[in-house]
Amino acid sequence: MVVDTEIATSEAPLGRPRTLLVGTLFATCATVMLFGALFALYMSVRNDVLAWGAEWFPEGSIELKPAGSLMSTFAISAVTMAWAHYSSTHGDRIHGYIALSLTALLGIAAINQTVFYFNDMNLPIDYSVATTFLYVIVGAHMVATGVAVLWIGLVLLRAFGGQIIGRHQDLVISVSIFWYAVVGLYTFIWLFIYVAK
Amino acid sequence: MTDTSLETGDPTAIERVATSTDANILGRYWLTTGTFALLMSLVAGVLVSLERFEFDGSQIFGSADEFFQFWSAHRVGLVLLAVLPMLLGLGIAVAPAQVGSSCLVFPRMAAFSFWTWFTGAGITITGFLIDGGLGSPNAGGQREAVALTLMGLLMVIGGLIGSTISLLTTIMAARVPGLTLKRIPLFSWTLLVSGTIWILSLPVLAANILLVYVDLRGRPAVRFGMEDAIWEQISWISTHPQIYAFSLPLIGIVFDILPVSLNTRLKRHDVILVLTGFFGVVSFGAYAQTFFDTPGTPVMSEALYVVQAFAAAILVFAVFGGVAETLRFSILNRGAASRNRVPPPMVLSLLALLLLLIAVLGGALRVIGSLDLLNTSATGAQMTLTMGATLVGTMAGVFWWSEIIFHKKAFQGLGFLVGLSTFLAALIIGVCDFLSGFLGQSDFTGSSLVAAGSPKDPVGLFNTVAVVGSCLFLFSCLGWICIAFKRPAVATSSADTWGGHTLEWSADPLVIEVASDRPLLDLAEREEAES
Numbered sequence: 001m002v003v004d005t006e007i008a009t010s011e012a013p014l015g016r017p018r019t020l021l022v023g024t025l026f027a028t029c030a031t032v033m034l035f036g037a038l039f040a041l042y043m044s045v046r047n048d049v050l051a052w053g054a055e056w057f058p059e060g061s062i063e064l065k066p067a068g069s070l071m072s073t074f075a076i077s078a079v080t081m082a083w084a085h086y087s088s089t090h091g092d093r094i095h096g097y098i099a100l101s102l103t104a105l106l107g108i109a110a111i112n113q114t115v116f117y118f119n120d121m122n123l124p125i126d127y128s129v130a131t132t133f134l135y136v137i138v139g140a141h142m143v144a145t146g147v148a149v150l151w152i153g154l155v156l157l158r159a160f161g162g163q164i165i166g167r168h169q170d171l172v173i174s175v176s177i178f179w180y181a182v183v184g185l186y187t188f189i190w191l192f193i194y195v196a197k
Numbered sequence: 198m199t200d201t202s203l204e205t206g207d208p209t210a211i212e213r214v215a216t217s218t219d220a221n222i223l224g225r226y227w228l229t230t231g232t233f234a235l236l237m238s239l240v241a242g243v244l245v246s247l248e249r250f251e252f253d254g255s256q257i258f259g260s261a262d263e264f265f266q267f268w269s270a271h272r273v274g275l276v277l278l279a280v281l282p283m284l285l286g287l288g289i290a291v292a293p294a295q296v297g298s299s300c301l302v303f304p305r306m307a308a309f310s311f312w313t314w315f316t317g318a319g320i321t322i323t324g325f326l327i328d329g330g331l332g333s334p335n336a337g338g339q340r341e342a343v344a345l346t347l348m349g350l351l352m353v354i355g356g357l358i359g360s361t362i363s364l365l366t367t368i369m370a371a372r373v374p375g376l377t378l379k380r381i382p383l384f385s386w387t388l389l390v391s392g393t394i395w396i397l398s399l400p401v402l403a404a405n406i407l408l409v410y411v412d413l414r415g416r417p418a419v420r421f422g423m424e425d426a427i428w429e430q431i432s433w434i435s436t437h438p439q440i441y442a443f444s445l446p447l448i449g450i451v452f453d454i455l456p457v458s459l460n461t462r463l464k465r466h467d468v469i470l471v472l473t474g475f476f477g478v479v480s481f482g483a484y485a486q487t488f489f490d491t492p493g494t495p496v497m498s499e500a501l502y503v504v505q506a507f508a509a510a511i512l513v514f515a516v517f518g519g520v521a522e523t524l525r526f527s528i529l530n531r532g533a534a535s536r537n538r539v540p541p542p543m544v545l546s547l548l549a550l551l552l553l554l555i556a557v558l559g560g561a562l563r564v565i566g567s568l569d570l571l572n573t574s575a576t577g578a579q580m581t582l583t584m585g586a587t588l589v590g591t592m593a594g595v596f597w598w599s600e601i602i603f604h605k606k607a608f609q610g611l612g613f614l615v616g617l618s619t620f621l622a623a624l625i626i627g628v629c630d631f632l633s634g635f636l637g638q639s640d641f642t643g644s645s646l647v648a649a650g651s652p653k654d655p656v657g658l659f660n661t662v663a664v665v666g667s668c669l670f671l672f673s674c675l676g677w678i679c680i681a682f683k684r685p686a687v688a689t690s691s692a693d694t695w696g697g698h699t700l701e702w703s704a705d706p707l708v709i710e711v712a713s714d715r716p717l718l719d720l721a722e723r724e725e726a727e728s
Contacts, residue, residue: 019302023366030358030400037404037483044489126416136411 024174028181031144035185038140039192042133049129056130057197058123066117067194070110074183077106081179088172093159096172100156103179107149110186114142134193141185148182151175215312218304224290224602226311227360228595231283232678234318235588238274239671241267246626246667249642249649249660261643262337266330268641269428270322272435272580273331277353278318280584280591281395281443285357287594288364288388288446290602295382295699297373297706307363314356320349332427334643340413343424347410354403358396365392373700375711379467382699382714384594386470387449390477394442398434401483405430429488436576437560438505439482440583444553447590448473448516451546454597455520456715457695458543459527465519466714472515479508497564497571506564510557517554520547540695541613542597548620549590555624556582559631568635573650574642575634578627585623585670592616592677600694601701608680615676622673625666629659696721 046056084099086092118138125135155171208216217223245268248257258264293301301307324330329342368389372381381389409430413422421430433439448469456463463469482505485496496502559579563570570576593616599607630638632655639650698715700706709716 019366019370022370023303023362026362026365026396030362030396033397033483034400034404037401038408040484041404041408041486041489044491048491125411126419129420132408132412132419132421136408139411140407 018170020170020174021177024177028178031178032181032185034140035137035144035188038133038137039188042137043192045129045133056128057134058127061121061123062194062197063120064194066113066120067190070113070117071186071190073106073110073113074186077103077110078180078183080106081176085172085176088169097156097159100152100159100172104149104152104156107145107152107179111142111145111149114138137189137193141182141189144182144185148175148179151178216308218301218308220293220301220304220307221290221602223301223304223307223311223360224286224288226315227282227286227289228602229286229681230315230318231279231281231286232674232681234274234282234322235279236671236674236678237322238271238279239667239674241271241274243664243667243671245271246660246664248644250664251657256644258644260335260337261645261648262333262335263328264644265333265428265641266325266328266338269331270325272432272577273321273350275580275584276435276440276443277350277357278321280587281357282314283591284443284446284587285360285364287591287598287602288384288392289360291594291598291701292364292385292388293367293371294601294701294706295385296368296371296376297700297703297709297711298367298371301363302366302371303363307360310356310359310363312356313352313359317349317352317354317356321346321353322349324349331431332424334425334641336424338424340424343427344410344413347406347413347427350406351403351410354399354406358399358403361392361395361399365389365396368392373706373709373711376700376716379470380711380714382449382701383452383463383466383469383473384446384449387446387473387477390474391442391445391480394445394477394481398439398442398481398483402431402434405486426488430486433482433485433487435580436485437482437563437579438480438485438502438509440580441476441480441509441557441560442482444556444583444587444590445473445477445480447546447549447553447587448476450590450594450597451516451520451550452523453699454540454543454546454593455523457697458540459523460696461523461527461530462698462715462718463519463523464526465522469516469519472512472519476509476512476516479505479512498566503564506557506561510554510561513550513554513557517550520550540597541609541616542593545589545593545596545613545616545620548617549586549588549593552582552586552589552620552623552627555627556586559627563634570634572640573634574630574638574640576640578630578634581623581630582627585619585627589616589620589623592619597695598701606694608683611676611680611683615673615680618669618676619673622666622670626663626670629663629666633659633663 049056080099080102084096084103087096087099118135123131123134125131152175155175158171244257245264248264248267250256258267289301289307293299324342324346327342327345328339329344329346330338331346332338332343365388368381368385378386378389408421409427410422412418412420413427418424420426452463452469485502487496490496556579559575559582562568563575563579592612595602596607596609596612596616599605633652634640636653636656636659637650638652638656638660639648642649695702698718700709700711700716702717703709709720713719
């Protein structure tokens with residue numbers, strides 16, 4: 001396999017700027033824009049529907065308890081991610097492993113909770129424009145959560161390989177940026193879809 | 198070679214093609230595949246223009262639905278499968294060298310993104326060919342094929358975003374010491390600005406397509422996936438103001454070529470940085486989605502939409518001021534150091550800028566409410582002019598940096614002819630469609646006089662001339678392909694044919710001291726002063 005570029009990368013000076021961090025910021029911006037667009041369209045269509053006096057979600061179809069529980073899961077995961085970040089910057093490998101593992105576990109739990117929530121709601125995707133939006137936004141968020149969990153898994157692998165301190169702090173910082181974005185996006189879903197209905 | 202190659206033996210040709218992560222090679226892939234997509238898009242464009250010949254029933258296509266599929270394929274193909282990938286290819290091949298980096302950042306992601314785009318482009322084209330596309334006015338397409346087209350487009354967008362992230366990270370984070378953002382070459386700067394706009398707007402398009410896809414799949418569509426509603430949700434990508442976001446790097450190409458060609462220093466580098474930055478801001482158009490208009494307040498009548506059109510025109514005028522000043526300065530200081538003949542890429546780049554100026558002026562006219570041009574063929578004219586400008590600019594860039602991209606000197610004379618004919622073709626189509634718009638011809642004409650908006654008399658003549666323009670465009674593309682496959686008669690004597698001012702022309706950028714936006718010119722001037 002010809003990978004001349006990799007050789008050049010590995011020979012780059014150690015003082016090289018934080019490429020992973022910059023790349024993650026761009027990727028996170030793109031992800032936020034995707035959801036931003038979906039939220040904007042959701043709000044626009046919802047306003048039009050409500051202005052006509054029509055029903056948005058069927059009465060009583062969305063319960064707040066599971067959504068609140070999901071919000072708590074994500075909020076706790078933000079704390080564990082901050083713990084992972086703190087541990088990596090202080091060279092505390094053991095706490096870094098624990099915090100990252102907990103965050104990944106909470107991410108998997110959030111996906112599981114969402115699946116349970118939607119089974120419980122029992123709203124067909126083609127019931128109305130509102131339910132189509134609901135499935136698209138929440139489905140896309142589940143995918144984003146899954147990507148973040150996989151990324152944490154990758155960071156954990158690198159961590160177990162001894163690369164969580166020093167120059168490789170960027171790995172943890174980058175994944176934490178993306179994770180915080182995922183948590184922030186869920187906060188929007190919770191507030192503007194589940195709570196505001 | 199890495200250890201892998203030692204373990205598994207030499208890679209086969211297919212392995213080399215599929216696994217290459219070299220910036221130059223990836224840039225060439227984008228340019229080549231973009232060119233072939235351009236060819237397909239232009240074939241669709243010729244068929245569409247032939248259909249417009251007369252409005253007394255379908256001449257070429259079986260129905261208005263088929264006509265619509267080709268019409269939308271031409272537009273989407275031109276923007277997302279041809280011009281943007283070619284521009285990205287030029288950027289991937291040149292920008293890392295311009296900032297002094299030996300490679301792209303995230304090279305594997307860049308390679309993966311290319312192959313994702315390539316597969317997505319194949320799926321999109323297949324979707325169009327099997328009666329799918331992006332919906333149709335009478336819902337006459339195959340739903341599964343429409344879903345396939347949408348899936349292909351999602352992959353195309355994913356690939357474009359991935360490559361853009363790799364390119365932007367290279368420009369932002371892999372610069373050599375001393376090369377601040379204020380000093381980076383203008384092509385890289387404009388790529389940074391426009392790439393940021395792409396990163397912010399392409400996910401919005403992905404969101405639109407995702408919504409359509411989910412609504413379309415399997416069950417009766419609720420609203421977004423209805424076949425007559427699909428195009429309106431995604432057409433903003435090929436109209437004002439978003440279309441300008443794809444033409445911004447053209448300004449960078451002009452200002453990288455012009456001072457070197459005139460053997461002078463660009464006096465207002467920082468002003469051009471600011472102007473292009475503003476141009477990037479006014480080209481953000483993801484909000485301009487007519488499908489989601491609130492009744493009574495159409496987005497195309499909103500102040501922001503109108504202001505963006507006029508701001509774009511003013512900014513391109515200001516850019517022309519920069520060109521004029523550089524030319525004036527060069528004439529005033531014309532001496533022994535001046536070149537005897539003008540390099541063809543410089544002329545092409547200026548023609549491209551002229552085409553962009555015509556496009557933005559047309560865009561400004563289009564948003565004037567009393568002219569009633571918004572839903573007429575002036576919309577298509579503006580797209581053709583802008584994309585034509587970008588294409589001619591990209592051609593100029595490829596000819597200018599050919600030794601960096603292909604390690605061989607391009608056929609400048611032949612290339613100039615191809616670029617000139619592309620310029621003329623885009624100008625002819627653009628002007629004819631614009632005049633037809635004034636006479637009331639709809640943007641999508643359908644295949645009957647009523648669907649075409651019952652335009653007034655000379656429209657038939659303009660449509661006839663536009664057919665000539667479309668054919669010329671197609672022949673220009675064929676000429677472009679011929680140049681790409683023709684081997685050079687003369688071997689490259691030097692890596693720096695033009696006496697370039699920026700780091701891509703240096704054999705070892707790490708040893709060059711960067712104290713201004715033109716480090717090689719500084720070096721040359723220092724050496725001259727010392728001698």
